[in-house]
Amino acid sequence: MIRIRQRSARPVRSASVIAAGIAALTLGVAACSSSTSTAPSGGATSAGGGGGSSATAQAGTSGLTVPTANLPVLQKVGKGEGQLNLIAWEGYLDPSWVKPFQQQTGCIVNAKYAGSSDEMVSLMKDGGGGQYDMVSSSGDADLRILYAGDAHPVNMALIPAAKDFFPAFQAPGFNTINGVHYGVSLQWGPNVLMYNTKDFPAAPTSWSVLYDPANKGKVTVPDNPIQIADAALYLEKTKPSLGITDPYELTQPQFQAAVALLTQQQPLVKKYWALASEEISDFQNGNVTLGAGWPYQVSTLKAAKFPIGSTVPAEGATGWADTWMLAAKAPHPNCAYMWMQYISTPQVQAKQAVTYGETPDNAKACAYMDKLQAGSCAEYHANAPASYLASISLWKTPLATCDNGQNDCVPYAQWVTAWNTQVK
Amino acid sequence: MTYTAGTRQLTQVAAGAGQGRWLRLSTVLWRRPWARATLLLTPPLAWFLLVYVASLVVLLVTAFWSINPFTTNIDRTWSLANFQQIFTTPAYLSDIGQTVAMAAEVTVTDAIIAFPFAYFMARVAAPRTRTALFVAIMLPLWASYLAKVYSWVLIFTNNGFLDWVAGGLGLGHPQLIYTNWAVYAVFCYLWLPYMIIPVYGALERVPDSMIEASQDLGGRTWRTTRSVLLPLVLPGLVAGSIFTFSLTLGDYITPLLIGGTKANFIGNVIYTNIGIANNVPFAAAMALVPIVIMGLYLSGARALGAFEAL
Numbered sequence: 001m002i003r004i005r006q007r008s009a010r011p012v013r014s015a016s017v018i019a020a021g022i023a024a025l026t027l028g029v030a031a032c033s034s035s036t037s038t039a040p041s042g043g044a045t046s047a048g049g050g051g052g053s054s055a056t057a058q059a060g061t062s063g064l065t066v067p068t069a070n071l072p073v074l075q076k077v078g079k080g081e082g083q084l085n086l087i088a089w090e091g092y093l094d095p096s097w098v099k100p101f102q103q104q105t106g107c108i109v110n111a112k113y114a115g116s117s118d119e120m121v122s123l124m125k126d127g128g129g130g131q132y133d134m135v136s137s138s139g140d141a142d143l144r145i146l147y148a149g150d151a152h153p154v155n156m157a158l159i160p161a162a163k164d165f166f167p168a169f170q171a172p173g174f175n176t177i178n179g180v181h182y183g184v185s186l187q188w189g190p191n192v193l194m195y196n197t198k199d200f201p202a203a204p205t206s207w208s209v210l211y212d213p214a215n216k217g218k219v220t221v222p223d224n225p226i227q228i229a230d231a232a233l234y235l236e237k238t239k240p241s242l243g244i245t246d247p248y249e250l251t252q253p254q255f256q257a258a259v260a261l262l263t264q265q266q267p268l269v270k271k272y273w274a275l276a277s278e279e280i281s282d283f284q285n286g287n288v289t290l291g292a293g294w295p296y297q298v299s300t301l302k303a304a305k306f307p308i309g310s311t312v313p314a315e316g317a318t319g320w321a322d323t324w325m326l327a328a329k330a331p332h333p334n335c336a337y338m339w340m341q342y343i344s345t346p347q348v349q350a351k352q353a354v355t356y357g358e359t360p361d362n363a364k365a366c367a368y369m370d371k372l373q374a375g376s377c378a379e380y381h382a383n384a385p386a387s388y389l390a391s392i393s394l395w396k397t398p399l400a401t402c403d404n405g406q407n408d409c410v411p412y413a414q415w416v417t418a419w420n421t422q423v424k
Numbered sequence: 425m426t427y428t429a430g431t432r433q434l435t436q437v438a439a440g441a442g443q444g445r446w447l448r449l450s451t452v453l454w455r456r457p458w459a460r461a462t463l464l465l466t467p468p469l470a471w472f473l474l475v476y477v478a479s480l481v482v483l484l485v486t487a488f489w490s491i492n493p494f495t496t497n498i499d500r501t502w503s504l505a506n507f508q509q510i511f512t513t514p515a516y517l518s519d520i521g522q523t524v525a526m527a528a529e530v531t532v533t534d535a536i537i538a539f540p541f542a543y544f545m546a547r548v549a550a551p552r553t554r555t556a557l558f559v560a561i562m563l564p565l566w567a568s569y570l571a572k573v574y575s576w577v578l579i580f581t582n583n584g585f586l587d588w589v590a591g592g593l594g595l596g597h598p599q600l601i602y603t604n605w606a607v608y609a610v611f612c613y614l615w616l617p618y619m620i621i622p623v624y625g626a627l628e629r630v631p632d633s634m635i636e637a638s639q640d641l642g643g644r645t646w647r648t649t650r651s652v653l654l655p656l657v658l659p660g661l662v663a664g665s666i667f668t669f670s671l672t673l674g675d676y677i678t679p680l681l682i683g684g685t686k687a688n689f690i691g692n693v694i695y696t697n698i699g700i701a702n703n704v705p706f707a708a709a710m711a712l713v714p715i716v717i718m719g720l721y722l723s724g725a726r727a728l729g730a731f732e733a734l
Contacts, residue, residue: 266685
């Protein structure tokens with residue numbers, strides 16, 4: 001099973017496995033509903049890709065525009081509608097910050113938890129269907145949501161707290177197109193190299209350990225096509241002849257090299273993990289001693305007094321950056337703006353960062369983090385030196401269009417196919 | 425002629441206006457058996473058509489569509505691309521082959537285990553023991569699927585129960601977790617009751633006289649089993665195999681939880697395409713593969729008389 005993103009929580013994965021089972025049973029029904037919920041505006045976006053059958057083969061954004069770019073934005077936050085329907089990662093709507101929000105604004109938060117980026121993309125179909133207001137999606141899903149016409153432009157003047165964000169998150173490419181914002185940036189974090197300190201007394205400093213045949217049967221990596229970017233990042237530094245400059249923008253030969261590296265890695269892998277809890281228990285049971293994971297797993301294992309170490313190796317790392325995106329048909333826009341302002345304030349950013357083990361976007365959150373948990377600001381790099389951020393390649397949707405203006409990059413659909421038919 | 429009289433009588437008895445209407449209705453239904461049948465059959469038939477047949481038709485239709493790979497919106501252009509992809513990609517073909525092989529292995533193993541077990545229950549055990557064995561078989565069926573699979577994770581995991589026992593016996597560390605052997609063992613365990621019960625039913629129906637006749641004619645144990653018992657129990661075995669085969673063919677949670685890097689079965693491909701790629705049309709095309717395989721299997725089973733044994 002593959003989930004694009006499900007860090008955290010997700011100790012209660014079993015529930016989603018059951019849900020998925022039910023979903024599989026009702027496959028026909030699912031097929032039916034998803035076909036009827038296709039956004040009419042989404043059809044227009046793909047029409048630009050060319051005529052006839054080639055339209056589907058072309059996944060790029062060449063000639064793509066955001067269908068909702070010209071929708072009028074809210075000019076003044078009015079009275080709350082009393083309700084707010086949010087699609088979120090589990091753990092992102094913790095009562096410790098949702099309850100004060102409800103008391104302050106009178107907007108009752110209704111949570112819909114999604115287990116993967118793709119689930120978020122489907123829930124947001126048809127602009128949230130007039131049901132959902134916002135989604136806390138990651139960089140790899142954002143472009144898919146907004147190019148499908150499911151996100152609404154946001155007036156940043158109404159979110160003063162976002163002015164304190166680090167410059168990199170003021171208008172990042174994954175949620176801001178041509179100067180139009182489609183949501184407010186939230187938090188971010190790296191995918192780190194994890195190792196059992198008993199088996200590796202000398203801390204590894206390179207991702208090469210995950211590709212070293214000496215570690216056969218000891219390795220665990222995420223079951224996720226975006227892992228191809230991790231291989232590409234490693235090749236960017238170790239095989240400069242390939243000319244990789246961005247692990248999410250790969251030409252066919254670069255892509256094939258990354259896939260080949262992962263195919264070689266496959267015999268070393270004990271388990272492709274899908275749940276954070278899976279990786280935690282595999283480390284604890286000694287099924288694996290090395291792996292790629294999130295800071296959440298590291299802090300959970302540390303809290304359990306397990307000899308775990310983690311590092312962002314010399315080659316750098318991939319990472320995620322989440323955004324609260326506004327749905328094109330959000331039924332409660334005033335409450336949504338109140339939420340965007342609230343969740344961007346340094347106090348709330350600090351609370352979420354410490355609870356979840358990620359890095360806040362608000363530069364002023366650092367002081368509040370140390371108040372909540374001494375040393376947590378430095379631990380999660382909330383005092384973010386720009387060099388740390390530069391070492392992280394944040395997830396984004398691989399598109400056919402490269403930054404160099406060429407149209408020869410490998411789109412995400414091929415990443416999924418390669419992951420399922422060549423790597424695994 | 426008689427019912428006209430009856431109706432008049434009933435109408436007279438039912439003096440109240442409201443009651444009279446109901447009686448008239450019941451009279452109409454009594455007079456016209458087809459109306460009664462239609463009324464009775466409509467709800468279940470509508471349910472069947474709507475929920476089961478309609479969803480299968482939608483599945484079939486969806487399999488010929490595709491998605492826009494970027495926005496994952498469904499593109500309703502008819503094409504055979506999904507099927508072409510399934511039957512030309514070596515990985516998918518090997519996934520299908522691996523799934524069918526696993527289903528066959530599990531079925532054969534369960535049949536071999538179930539036959540002596542069911543024989544003991546049906547023909548040897550005292551009634552009290554038989555009841556106890558029945559409970560022992562049924563008990564796991566009432567437990568949660570996930571609880572059962574996770575308990576096997578605990579058995580197979582590194583330093584788990586199996587390692588502990590093997591280590592104690594000086595057999596080293598088998599380390600079965602995340603291998604297809606582990607998947608196979610768990611499947612055999614999970615579906616065993618579905619094999620035992622129909623085989624037991626078939627064995628119980630074999631008259632003692634047949635066995636005695638065979639023995640009178642000089643048939644020893646093996647000969648009697650092979651020439652008398654097995655042919656009579658075969659429909660039961662085939663009926664049980666329908667369960668073990670189809671359940672293995674469709675399962676994806678056990679490979680997910682207990683299988684390693686090689687645990688790619690049909691169900692996992694479907695799950696992946698719905699869960700991650702959001703490619704429902706391709707998942708639908710893939711879902712038709714086990715349906716076709718089961719269709720062939722069931723027509724074979726029918727020829728062997730399995731449906732009388734169910």
